Amino acid sequence: MRLTLESIRWVELDEEIRCLLGKPYQMLPLSPGLEADVVKVECADHSCVLKIWNKDSKPxxxxxxxLLxxxxxxxxxVSKPYGWGMDVDQNQVLLTSYDGEPIAKLSKTKLEHLARLLIQVHGYEVNGTENVGSDLIPQYDFLQYFFPSIDIHEDIHQILTSxxxxxxxxxxxLIHGDYNLGNVLEADHQYTVIDWTNGQLGDPRYDMAWSIFLMTIYVGERNGKVYSALFKSLTEYTPDDAEIFEAMACLRWILLKRVANVPxxxxxxxxxxxxxxxxxYLHDELL
Structure with missing residues (x-):
């Protein structure tokens, strides 16, 4: 059966979108993620994004x-959430606003926008609210969550413990957990953070380090250095913190390379x- 908005069993759905159900629309595939397929829904005067978790991951x-x-x-x-539910195959779906495309060309100004956006996420008020420690903003064991199968990789485990x-x-x-260029969209000089599957209570220093590490290895050292310097100037992220958390980020990438595919x-x-x-804190034998 072809996926349609009408075929989804909506648990929650914004009334604005419910009114569109019966009107003509197109469903256009977007680049799929590792965990889900993504479709752009285009109406005459409205666009939104439908994400279908039809792969192994079931968040x-x-x-x-x-949380959104x-x-x-x-x-x-962040994207405006319009609804969630199940498709006919019992896959979870999430419908959100359409917020543009991934950033195509970086500049120092855009890097500053990216850094400030993540800092804004870390500044979200969690203390003293009903969200803390709840399922809404979950708290996980750091090693078990970010370092899968760490127990059987003694060399990495030993350094991490130290x-x-x-x-x-x-x-x-609140941390995003996987803040990278693929998870920030741009439209009309506005930026939107997407993919909150890994959102949780955590340490902003780790969140920044992972983001800087990905920027450095996939977009280049020059951009990585500028990006890192921005976080150090805008937060209390010290050079000593940076070296320790950079080592953690690198160890995570090495571990993921061992147990799965990495880009x-x-x-x-x-x-x-x-x-x-x-x-x-690192050595060549890890590779």
Missing amino acids: NIQNQYE SKLYESRVQ LLQQIEYRQDK MGPGVMQRIKKIIGNNS
Whole structure:
């Protein structure tokens, strides 16, 4: 059966969108993610995005819908959630606003927008609200969540344990968990953070380090250095913190490379080796 908006069993659906059900619309495939297929829904005067979790990953989409609703109400720059439900194959679906395309060409100004956007996420008020520790903003075991199968990779586990003994890993702020260029959309000089599957209580220093690391290895050292300097100037992210959390980010990438597929590209391994060579907590034998 062909997927249609009418065939979805909606648990929640915005009235504005419900009124469109019966009017002509087109469904246009967008680039799929690792966890879900993505479709753009185009009406005469409205566009939105339907995400269908029809692969192995089965996150709690009700929680994601409710978190997006809270963030949107708080003026954090996220997609407006319109509804969630199940398709005919019992796959979870999420319907949100259409907010543009991934950033095509970076500049220092855009890098600053990206840094400030993540800092805005970290500034979302979680303390003293009903959201803390709830399913809405879950709290996970850091190692088990971000380092799958770590127990059977003793070399990585040993370094991580040592790093965690040197810093106090905090879980008191909202973090995105996978803030990269693929998860920020741009339209008319407005930026929107998408894909909140990994949203949780965590340490902003780790969230920044992972984002800087991905920027460096996939977009280039120059952009990575500018991006890193922005976080250090706009937050209390110190050089000492940066080296420790950069090591954690690199270890995570190495682990993911061992247990699954990670995106590769020209120069990626050379940049990884350079990061390892410049970081006193890492060594070449990890690769």
